[in-house]
Amino acid sequence: MTPPTERPHRNFYGRRRGKHLRDSQETYLQEDLDALSPGPVDWEVNPEREDLDLEAVFGGREVWLEVGFGGGEHMVHQASRNPQAGIIGCEPYINGVAMLLGKIRRAGVDNLRVYPGDVRDMFDVLPDASIAKAFLLYPDPWPKARHHRRRFVTPEHLEPLARVLKPGAEFRVATDIPDYVRQTLEEVPQAGFDLLTAVPGGWHVPWDDWISTRYEQKALRENRVPHYLTFRRKG
Numbered sequence: 001m002t003p004p005t006e007r008p009h010r011n012f013y014g015r016r017r018g019k020h021l022r023d024s025q026e027t028y029l030q031e032d033l034d035a036l037s038p039g040p041v042d043w044e045v046n047p048e049r050e051d052l053d054l055e056a057v058f059g060g061r062e063v064w065l066e067v068g069f070g071g072g073e074h075m076v077h078q079a080s081r082n083p084q085a086g087i088i089g090c091e092p093y094i095n096g097v098a099m100l101l102g103k104i105r106r107a108g109v110d111n112l113r114v115y116p117g118d119v120r121d122m123f124d125v126l127p128d129a130s131i132a133k134a135f136l137l138y139p140d141p142w143p144k145a146r147h148h149r150r151r152f153v154t155p156e157h158l159e160p161l162a163r164v165l166k167p168g169a170e171f172r173v174a175t176d177i178p179d180y181v182r183q184t185l186e187e188v189p190q191a192g193f194d195l196l197t198a199v200p201g202g203w204h205v206p207w208d209d210w211i212s213t214r215y216e217q218k219a220l221r222e223n224r225v226p227h228y229l230t231f232r233r234k235g
């Protein structure tokens with residue numbers, strides 16, 4: 001696919017920055033973020049919207065994508081367990097980005113790249129069928145019915161996700177919101193995916209390589225039930 005040559009108009013909902021960053025987190029952003037870029041993604045530095053050279057970035061590793069990585073604990077966990085994979089994380093909330101950078105320093109992993117922005121911009125510059133696995137973990141639930149169109153599990157996001165995933169690629173979704181489960185089960189198969197875990201009882205069993213995130217721990221404290229859904233890109 002040839003990326004668009006004009007910047008698409010996209011509404012953004014949610015926060016880009018929260019409470020004051022610690023001095024150490026400001027240091028991570030200043031010293032580490034540029035070096036961990038997957039390449040030119042933002043329109044301002046890539047106006048022609050050329051595809052990223054993932055071979056140059058990861059040296060032949062298969063490439064995974066995490067959408068909205070929160071505090072980054074899952075990304076670092078997967079990077080440590082899977083040195084054969086290169087993982088790109090997209091997160092517009094700069095406080096979460098700073099948290100991830102600190103974790104990367106402490107873990108010493110070198111197979112992560114970070115884009116501090118909207119994943120839709122990343123989709124514009126990812127080559128077709130270039131991603132071997134994708135994660136959507138505890139996304140913003142947008143609980144009000146009038147805001148459901150803002151959820152990730154809508155055609156605006158799922159169609160470009162399906163384009164960049166390899167045939168047979170795995171797409172994992174974790175959420176504690178029953179209505180998000182409903183919408184996920186309705187929308188994701190329509191975008192070209194098969195549901196792998198067909199038995200509802202199996203949706204409460206985490207993946208073998210799962211690490212419980214801080215968002216999940218909050219859900220458990222509030223007696224909400226996590227769901228773990230696994231899809232496969234048709235091919």
